[in-house]
Amino acid sequence: MQNMESTKKKLPMVWIAAGIMVVLLFCVGLTFALAVLPLQKATNAYNMAVSEYNVHADAYNALIGTTSVANLDGFPSSADKLSTVDANLSAVVHSFFNGNSAKKTQTDIQTIRELSGYLEENGRILKQITAPSGEWVMNRLRNVDDVLEIQAVTPDNDPNGLLNKENGGYTACIYFTATGINVEGTSPVSKGSDGGGAIEVYGTLGDAEARCQYLHGFDNTILYTGSYAIVGTMVIRVSYIYTEAEQYEMTDRIVKEFTRLETT
Template sequence: MKKMVSKILVIMLLVCPLLTGCKSDPEYDKAKELFDAQVTRIELQIEEKEKEIKNAEELLSFDKEELDKSTETSLKNTIESAKKIEIDIPKMPREVKDINEKTKVLEAIDITEEINDLKSAQKLLEDSRKKYELLLNPTSDFIIERLKNVKDIDKIEAVTEEKDPNGNLNKPGGYTTQVYFSSPLVKDEYGLFTGDVIEDGTDCGGSVEVYKTVSEAKKRNDYLSAFDGGILSGGAHTVYGSIIIRTSGELTASQQKALEDAILNALTEL
């Protein structure tokens, strides 16, 4: 009987390490813990990447205009790059040495940068769309407040029905507001300016013309283009949304561009 019990104990000692729930190997357990932690981390990153791709594609599905057209293209390219990322998570080996080696391989896998790229590209597109919306038939009060933040602008005044040189305020196809401004960049060498920005017109600095629709603004801009390069030219003019930013013909081309950019940035600041 004693011999039988001894044999059973020997068998249990030999078999126990092979069975789950028997005495554990601390080195193995630690290796497994580190391996599993890396697998979990990577799986969460893959899940987040797929979520951001879905969010980005949903954002693109909305038919909205953006101020900077490149933001939509950039997001599409970022999505394509993210989709090409393939991660193969290996099964955990049996031996501690092999487990540790695989864990090191897993530690090198990190797609945080790609996930952040997706988020950043979405943010840029969202902001670009918000900026464009600010340029859709804004009020004169809004424009005046924003122009106050432009360094190279002095006096600012919006036209009224009583004081409207072109007489097109709120008429069919006409502007809903026009805000004139003067600029210290324009030098009145011959004393031709009166000091009244509306009377002096775009020559003393420029203006922001606002229309109800984008098509009306483009039509007006086409009309202004007919005078470009001639004696009747009113200076530079560019359509953004349903507004036209105009800058004085008395400025150099680089000054016109710099002033126009400053005005656009002020009008679209979020």
């Protein structure tokens, strides 16, 4: 009789343990369905976003090798690439228990997509300021405040003799006159960079850098003609008649116009 009573007492304990096990399995299954699987799906989406970002990073870094961003705000000297993460189930479970979630991963994905868009837009800007046509430069200069007359040089009136010259010549050079500057001459070209400034367009970054190095030789001498700055593969020159602050302001206005993307 005592054994039967002991067995009867043990039976409820077995059922209780079985019930607890069922509840635990249910909770595990629910967690798996509502948290782990969504996290794995989000992890796969994260890796896709990283791959897309890296494509833009490669394209941006390739452009950086051929054009200058030294005088542009918000343009990194290079774009670091991102690494994908392990999307295997065991790795996702481990990530989950370390505090990760699908919601957090989606936030990371949105950040990466924003960075991709930023790089893609910057890449488009770099393309438009790398060896642009003289016509493009003239069209942009017309939108710059205080720029008055604009004139492109030709082989017959090029004061520097550098138009289409091999080994360092520019592909286009556009002179402009500006508000508040009066110098001798009947046209922007005849007034030279003294009359306002000039935009020299080079086919390569190396040629633009060599030109700036040449102009640097006249700094702090009586032959100083004004400020100069590389943007893309262009050298922006501004008249010495302006004060240093005014030279900076004019250069800044030109740069902003050159780096403006057309809305579509």
